[in-house]
Amino acid sequence: MDLMEKVTSLCKRRGFVFQGSEIYGGFGGFWDFGPLGVAVKNNIKNLWWRYFVTVREDVFGLDSAIIMNPKVWEASGHTGSGFADPLRECRKCHHRHRQDDLVEDKCPDCGGELTEEKKFNILVKTYIGPVEDQSCLTYLRGETAQAIFVNLQNILDTFHPRLPFGIAQIGKAFRNEITPGKFLFRSREFEQMELEYFVKPADDQRQFNQWKDYCLKFLQVVGYKKGNLRYFDHPKEKLSHYSKGTTDIEYNFPFGWAELWGIARRADFDLTQHAKFSGKKLLYQDLVTNEMISPYVIEPSVGVDRLFMSLLLDAYTEEGKRTFLKLSPLISPYNVAVFPLVANKEELVKTAREIYLNLKKHFSASWDERGNIGKRYCAQDEIGTPWCVTIDYATLEDGTVTVRDRDTTKQERVKADNLEKYFKDKLKERIL
Ligand code: ATP
Numbered sequence: 070m071d072l073m074e075k076v077t078s079l080c081k082r083r084g085f086v087f088q089g090s091e092i093y094g095g096f097g098g099f100w101d102f103g104p105l106g107v108a109v110k111n112n113i114k115n116l117w118w119r120y121f122v123t124v125r126e127d128v129f130g131l132d133s134a135i136i137m138n139p140k141v142w143e144a145s146g147h148t149g150s151g152f153a154d155p156l157r158e159c160r161k162c163h164h165r166h167r168q169d170d171l172v173e174d175k176c177p178d179c180g181g182e183l184t185e186e187k188k189f190n191i192l193v194k195t196y197i198g199p200v201e202d203q204s205c206l207t208y209l210r211g212e213t214a215q216a217i218f219v220n221l222q223n224i225l226d227t228f229h230p231r232l233p234f235g236i237a238q239i240g241k242a243f244r245n246e247i248t249p250g251k252f253l254f255r256s257r258e259f260e261q262m263e264l265e266y267f268v269k270p271a272d273d274q275r276q277f278n279q280w281k282d283y284c285l286k287f288l289q290v291v292g293y294k295k296g297n298l299r300y301f302d303h304p305k306e307k308l309s310h311y312s313k314g315t316t317d318i319e320y321n322f323p324f325g326w327a328e329l330w331g332i333a334r335r336a337d338f339d340l341t342q343h344a345k346f347s348g349k350k351l352l353y354q355d356l357v358t359n360e361m362i363s364p365y366v367i368e369p370s371v372g373v374d375r376l377f378m379s380l381l382l383d384a385y386t387e388e389g390k391r392t393f394l395k396l397s398p399l400i401s402p403y404n405v406a407v408f409p410l411v412a413n414k415e416e417l418v419k420t421a422r423e424i425y426l427n428l429k430k431h432f433s434a435s436w437d438e439r440g441n442i443g444k445r446y447c448a449q450d451e452i453g454t455p456w457c458v459t460i461d462y463a464t465l466e467d468g469t470v471t472v473r474d475r476d477t478t479k480q481e482r483v484k485a486d487n488l489e490k491y492f493k494d495k496l497k498e499r500i501l
Pocket of ligand 1 (some may be wrong): 255
């Protein structure tokens with residue numbers, strides 16, 4: 070089994086990710102997150118929100134509607150050819166393939182001859198209103214970014230920020246991808262964490278460099294292995310006409326280096342488009358010079374699901390007979406697991422339950438009393454729990470418990486009364 074298969078199977082077996090609508094045979098490009106998957110996703114989103122909104126004084130949060138006025142997508146260029154993927158159809162089996170996925174000039178499924186490239190719009194259509202015709206046609210958002218642009222004036226009017234400042238949003242996005250696949254890498258419903266950072270045009274390059282750096286540092290806090298992340302600068306000739314440059318942070322996936330996080334210099338393209346289509350001025354007034362500025366935008370945009378998958382791939386470790394997920398304790402589904410040494414000794418279970426319920430007030434804690442300790446360690450290792458606490462006979466005598474570390478398997482005795490501080494110290498974050 071290769072790494073992708075191992076991680077995909079672990080995700081299902083342990084309750085991280087299930088195929089969407091599985092009992093009906095699934096539905097291509099849609100996934101459901103089980104109890105452990107939700108926990109990891111929430112940890113990712115909370116950490117991102119913390120570093121991109123809470124610890125900063127220049128970023129404002131937003132949670133906009135998924136369905137917007139269809140004019141938004143006309144203005145952004147998504148309903149034209151701008152957001153369309155170049156596709157080629159096989160003349161024999163009629164399968165469609167993304168041009169950028171093709172290695173050879175023939176159909177990867179049947180070897181048939183391919184048509185010329187055609188653009189295919191990947192926005193998901195829906196109808197809002199009494200009839201299903203053109204007048205009621207709209208779209209599920211293909212990215213969260215556009216809602217930020219259309220709310221700029223609201224943020225300016227209510228919070229009066231000075232440039233540079235940003236607006237951040239986490240939310241679902243939908244794309245009718247032609248070739249969903251590679252597990253969560255390309256799905257049709259996914260979540261994005263996006264920031265639009267508005268700057269004075271002259272400050273654009275400097276801010277772009279800073280955000281590239283900040284995003285990479287964030288990934289280091291999240292705990293990737295060294296050497297599995299790199300920058301990739303998009304070649305000038307492949308950039309959209311308005312773009313001043315885009316750099317991706319790529320991850321070394323089992324199928325090769327691929328985009329994890331896109332950081333784009335979008336200049337004032339989006340704001341001028343929305344100004345044109347809405348008839349509203351979307352300008353910033355400089356408080357000192359009174360000059361009206363059309364701010365430039367830096368856009369760091371990353372997918373939660375793609376990040377999730379890359380983190381699990383990165384953390385998957387086999388050492389001898391042991392398999393464990395070396396996830397950062399900030400990301401793992403549980404911070405700690407608590408066990409009574411044996412399940413049939415009332416006093417042990419009672420003390421262990423007390424310790425567990427107390428830890429649960431401060432940490433995400435899991436309880437396990439099935440099988441023997443070895444099996445329980447094994448199960449916790451596989452889901453990435455960094456510490457296991459065992460309550461044994463010595464606990465009843467001297468009030469200490471065993472704390473076992475996932476990565477080193479080393480054990481130490483800690484006073485049960487000190488556990489809260491012990492784990493809080495271990496979980497202390499590095500602030501960027
Ligand atoms: P790609 O070239 O892989 O289609 P993109 O350049 O269209 O990606 P963006 O529009 O820049 O992607 O989206 C920003 C981020 O959203 C990506 O870096 C990725 O992490 C995530 N993302 C985009 N499309 C998908 C998808 N279909 N499934 C999961 N995540 C996605």
